[in-house]
Amino acid sequence: MADIKDVAKRAGVSISTVSRVINNSKNVSSELSVKVERAIEDLGYSTNQIARGLKISRTNNIAVIITSVARTFFTPVLEGIHKEADKKGYFIVIAETHDSFEKEENLVNLFASQWVDGIILASSAYGDDLSRKKYVKSLRELKKKDIRIPVVTLEFAFENSGVDAVVIDHEKAAYEAVSYLIQKAGRRDIIHVSLPAEHRMGQQRIRGYRRALEDHGIEIREDYIIEGDYTTYSGYKAMKRAIEAGQRFDAIFCANDQMAVGALKACEEQGIQVPDQAAVIGNDDVFAASIVTPALSSIYVPKFELGAIALKRLEELMDASNAGRTIKSKVITLDTKIVERESTCKGAKNSLKYLEW
Amino acid sequence: MADIKDVAKRAGVSISTVSRVINNSKNVSSELSVKVERAIEDLGYSTNQIARGLKISRTNNIAVIITSVARTFFTPVLEGIHKEADKKGYFIVIAETHDSFEKEENLVNLFASQWVDGIILASSAYGDDLSRKKYVKSLRELKKKDIRIPVVTLEFAFENSGVDAVVIDHEKAAYEAVSYLIQKAGRRDIIHVSLPAEHRMGQQRIRGYRRALEDHGIEIREDYIIEGDYTTYSGYKAMKRAIEAGQRFDAIFCANDQMAVGALKACEEQGIQVPDQAAVIGNDDVFAASIVTPALSSIYVPKFELGAIALKRLEELMDASNAGRTIKSKVITLDTKIVERESTCKGAKNSLKYLEW
């Protein structure tokens, strides 16, 4: 771990010269250039990116903050991000919040401390209290020296926050899923295994669920909305309890695929035929949906594109802020669509998601 | 993004004083202390961790470099890492190499530039050429100022490198899997879908495969070793081709579970009964093993522990290097065991991995 001083000494030149060689080799005689390069080679020197970033306010790094890599939802999102990032030579660093708001704040601060030029964020900042408002505001004020560190939010947007986002319409997606269950699959007693109550995305999906029932003249029963927590086990537990309690239902709409897989297993264990006795549909269309039996119907979300588009948008913002321009924030909404498999429709052919895995 | 100067100005004190307040509040009058704290609050100041790290050579961050989060193998590993890291308040940052050696080198350099105090590395540095040797050597020489940045390698060790590692015995695991197929499942024509040829772990598994066949007096046929690339699709493709080419086999040992799932699907498509006509066993025992049908037998690897132990070891090394001590490197080997499910044994009960997901 030699530093630039060592290199300068070894090459017998000034630090400035070494710096020139490292950064562009312009305006330096080929003679010195060679000397410097040899010194670098000999010492195994590599420049300290952090010190450099401290000085020039540009790092070429981008942070992606997600809740957990265990949510396989994020895997293709990350691929999309990487694909775009590779084109421009950005480095991607990932961090997990495990749904802790405190951790999220700390990570944002950490990364904003000259680590990165931009942040892609799948936030778990729920609620509308003061601290959250301050936090969201701070997201717009991140900067190193005078240039802004832009933030693009994934999956959902902070309303009227001025923070860019790439999202899907969760309410609409849920509405379509439930309508599908009613119209195409002919079901009426539909249980919804939801996300944690305070999660915005979950609330939006619940709204879609309610609206679909209403529009089809089906009574809404509050006890048919059971709270889950993203994990397979929570879906399993929720449905196991419902079944054991003798709850009557002919369909299950889960707010994500993991919970749907859990629901599937609970049905299997309790001898409930899927889809005959209960149709099951998930949300996200992760790879696991297509490898379970029966294959799981789901709502396809363009995950790869979500990541790729988020990165592209982030780039626009970074370029603008580098050029000293300000550009108006916007929210980009991506379309979803129903993927029909065996868990809702006997004999449906399985579209092989596992190829993406 | 106020900086310490702004705070000092606002509070009407010197920068030194602000720094004292931030770091321990010792040796500063309560009067000034209050002023400073208010200024910090007013300005929403948070200290620039990077600049600080540049100065004190300690960041409280740890980097985890893996090939890809798409290898769900790493998910529990990361959980293990996080669990230990949370105890001590370390931040974890993750980066993916996508199996590119160049990227790996760059990432190591980046992180070693004062980003982090230690690195956990699942390397893809294969081969024995000079550049790799230099690289491995450099891994032992990472430092900020005078204190070392220790590295702990995951899954496999660089031989005689002095780089610490937490590993499993891939050869032994493979040997046991194949022996199981022969002895318990009574098979003899065993195809092995391997990892890419240049991957050390793959080579070790192939050795185990060969040795098991030899020890049981079964001829080794080179065309029964088919190269895969970790992905589900590669397993699918490999077996599809083998079947279409009329290759005769009664068992498949895949070097990871993803490929095994692919193999399962290929068999299903081609009407080959599992386990009757072909027993299938994977490697790693990731959650997906237990949600497919038939449930996949596999080699259990203590992934969570792998991560947790790696982090603990890294801590020891970091503490030592902070204290100016040098401690001898070591390689920790964890045990594996066969998990029997339906893909090798009809009616075997499914141990529900999906609860971990």
Added chain:
DNA sequence: TTGAAAGCGGTACCAG
């Protein structure tokens, strides 16, 4: 108890 100044590893401006 407080402030001034040096320095962590770099870059960039300015003068020669």
Added chain:
DNA sequence: CTGGTACCGCTTTCAA
């Protein structure tokens, strides 16, 4: 084309 120097944001002697 080359070197000296100030400075990025923060910590830490050293004096006062």
